[in-house]
Amino acid sequence: MELAKAYDPKEAESRHYERWEQLGCFHPEVNKDADAKAYSIVIPPPNVTGSLHMGHALQHTIMDVLTRWKRMQGFRTLWLPGTDHAGISVQRKVVEQLRAEENKSPLDIGREEFLKRCWAWKEEYGNTIIEQMRREGASVDWTRHRFTMDPGLSAAVRSVFVRLYEEGHIYRGLRIVNWCPKDKTVLSDLEVKEETKKDGKLYYLRYPVSEPAASAGGSDFIVVATTRPETMLGDTAVAVNGSDERYKHLIGKTIALPLTSREITIIADEYVDAEFGTGAVKITPAHDPNDYLVGERHGLEQLLVMNMDGTMNAAAGAEFDGMDRFKAREKVVEMFDELGLLEKVEDYEITLPVCERCKTVVEPILSEQWFVKMDELRDIGLDLIEREGVPRFVPEVPHAKVYTTWLENLKDWTISRQLWWGHQIPAWYDGEGNVYVAHSEEEAREKAGGRELTQDNDVLDTWFSSGLWAFSTFGWTGEAGGQLSVVSGQSDEKSVSSPATDNRQPTTDLENFLPTDVLVTGRDIIFLWVSRMMMLTKKFTGQTAFKDCVITGTVLGKDGKPMSKSRKNGVDPIEMFDKFGVDATRVYLASIATGADIRWNDLLIETYRNFANKIWNATRFSLMNAGPQAASLQADESRLGACDPTALADRWIISRLNRTALELNKALERYEFHTAVSLLYHFFWDDFCDWYIELSKSEPPAVAGGLTQDSENVQPPATAGGSDGSGVTLNVLETALRMLHPFMPYLTEELWQKLPGTSAEMHHAAYKSEPPAVAGGLTQNSDNVQPPATAGGSDKTIMLADFPRGDASLIDEAAEFEMSVVIDAIKKARNIRAEMNISPSVRFAVHLAAKSDVQRVFRDNEPQILRLARAEKLVISDVLDVPKASAKAVLTANATLAVPLEGLIDFAKERERLANAIAKLSDEKTRLDGQLSNENFVTRAPAEKVEALRERTAELEIQIKTLNNNLSSLSIDQ
């Protein structure tokens, strides 16, 4: 069969995903091995408002590589997808839509109607990212898709809330909170970011002291400095440090607060730093967290002068009532100035707290909210990481320490949000303001003795429900009298894909898949999500949410800054898929060192697009040369023992293959995806294509190909040491495709389907025991089964084939050494050709001199050396016997190589070439001599290191001597 000349990713991408899905490959139930170990990953649920960005693509790639790898190893594998309801974001979208389309506010249509609109919005746009995951090739189990507001997950939220409340971990109270006046909701500390403002001002205000101090040259004023002058309308005291001589005499005196009719007291408090500013601080308990504490200590009035939309209220005074806070600031300053009470205004660089999402300046404000007391949960989290080492962060530095430090300083968590979209707080109030926390209104009413109740208006922080993700997604609801009630495997929501029925095992997902194996996410949500999931999962299930936590780096724009819409430096993954192919993009993302940031660079994806094309063409070549018999194939025992020059190359490539497979698995175990990619890239391109295939070309077309499959190991075909290049080629190729599959699912499936002899028989044992009747007997409905890409109605797929483990016993050191000698000879001959400017079309003789065992290697591989060095003949002997007009080189194993070049040689050039070679070798020898003459090194370094240097020095000596001889003979003879 003939393949196209170049790989067309779109063609392959269009075909396989649906087929995999229909074969049921994404379900853990595809695994028929009752003893199979489970391997599970839950996706960090993307926001329903988002669309796929590079960070997702990176994390999804890693999760899919792990999932496919483990699946091929025979694990009962589950990657669970889902989405997060993203409270504020959705609410904002729907509010905007409502205003734009109907010019209405949420209050106009009411809570119930508004929620309907939210659900409609979510139905329409909420699966953008999750749908884009199909294009990525993500092997997630769509039947287990979850949404944080699914009934089951919502029940879990209520159960957790009720229990935390009953145990005293949740309380409602009046505190200074972070308030976003635009979103009109409270935010947790983690949702507030800082923005530096260079053009900030510090205003110095004079407060007239009611009883002017007569002594100590005291003035009639006390000067306070503030960046928020409008808050002075809510001042209820001025504080100074009790030991500050300047103000000591004023303590207890009062101030006629300007612009108001209020008198406030001058108090002493340690909080005030006498050295800082004027040493006097205005105290606004309702609008500043520190002032709040001062106020509590001194029993000050908490005067709220602002509304929740960022305007001033009546308490600020009639002329400020309803005025925007920033307008009010100007007005206050203006009035102070008019009254002669503005001491000065200084330029001042300030950092403002802003809402993470809308960048609105956050207002610290006194408000009644729900909080989680974090003491017990913090101890749970600390205990896990410090005693059990869970989670194990990858990379460990710096995350483990940052995480631990953060936990140690954990403050209470504000969990209520003044939104409608989300989990409404399961708390009800009676007419007298008594609160009843319950799983349902019914239960609350029982508790309230049947009184009329109203439910708390607010909803919970989205992260509260995300914090339960590791177990709520597996069916935990916390209901049914402490018994785990498991939601049926079917998603509460409409599944994104919709298998008709569901024949789950009797055991529950919770038992099967918790703890999950690894969490892959970004560092921005370690505190928001990772920590909370860790703590809540442990508290409510007794399990660890996950063992390992891979923290990916940030994909930066070409300018080295994080990608963002405002910077317009974003790169759309979908565009990259279109331009370079999904597989190439995946490999590029996997090639980034785990946890490292990287600047986006198209050129690097091109590398992997080229790699994909190389794999395609290597397969194309192998198929073209496989011969007609290759399709029928059995290992042909009769070929065993046949002595043939390709034997070395066969032994060598099988050795390299197994070495690569062993190291590849190790790299994946360590989450070193970049190492894995590098191993695959160099094995495939350098070893397999550049050397093995090129060497095999010197042979006549293969007689017969044999694909053998041994699920235990990367087994050489029966021809190891035999004559059938093509059989080895196809076997190695087939194995390489399996190793590549987790990274490049589409390309490898496309090619694997085309290899002769691949079949469902090659699936891992766990997938073979019976026809794959999974998840509702999908495959039994033949109408739904797409015919495979190639002949025969087979349900074969590389996805379920065995992942190569590598077999250390097949590593052949001798073959690798001998091959290195052959490669060296070819490279040195090529070097002479290139440096001497000899046309590729000129065939020259290559003389090789070496010890007898090395001579044998040359002799055994004569056709290959002839071909790849473009030589006409090899002359192999004990010592070189060539005309002086020859170019010479030294090889490993102290062999020498010469190319007689009568009439062609450029003496000057050859002398230069030799001199360069000698210089390089001499530099090395000088360095080694220096080390060896150092007695400390000889006595203290490990003996094997010293010995290795000695050997190398001896070798260098011979080589330098050889080249020097050649150089001097060239100089004499001209």
Next chain:
RNA sequence: GCCGUCUUAGCUCAGUGGUAGAGCACUCGCUUCACACGCGAUAGGUCAGAAGUUCAAAUCUUCUAGACGGCACCA
């Protein structure tokens, strides 16, 4: 202010004690019958700077410079 990370070839990045690596770009050569998304051959780094530990440092320690991240504070 506290904690931490990064600085390696023109570019983007690997490399945690024993002779500096990759891809791309550059230079030279190739219509070699899988691939020009290719093949072959070169060139290119005193591993930010300084000091120290060590027989041996890109790698460990300290300091300096620059870039950056997290947390805290910000009258």
